[in-house]
Amino acid sequence: MPAFIGPVQIFNVNGGVAHIGDTVVISPKTNTKTTSGAGSNSVGAIVFAATLASANNTLDTNLIDQPTIGNN
Template sequence: MPSIVGPIKINSVGGGVINFGDSFYLAPKSTSKTNTGSGSLNTGDFINTNTGVNATRTLDPDVNDQNVTANA
């Protein structure tokens, strides 16, 4: 159903999605990659991780993981 949205001014967005009215298709405008070891991104109270010896492979043989072309 169509909607009427009045004047809006957004100075900055630090993350997330802003949606007004009808939205058929929402797509990401940026991508990123994070390399972390085992047990490093745990959140919560009283965390106990026993990882022993581990290694994180940061070598990325393919150049592009997720292209954002034609997504202006």
């Protein structure tokens, strides 16, 4: 059944999905994976991260986390 919607104004979509109306499948177009140590992703005007040692031991056993092949 089609959806009837009124006027829509979208200013910005950053890293999300704007879903309006009927949809069968919503698939991601890109994917990323990031690993980082303690305090490295902190944001703000003044950041103080008191860590004596930071080691990032990442063991990723998944070969494919989110396949995006064919999502055009």
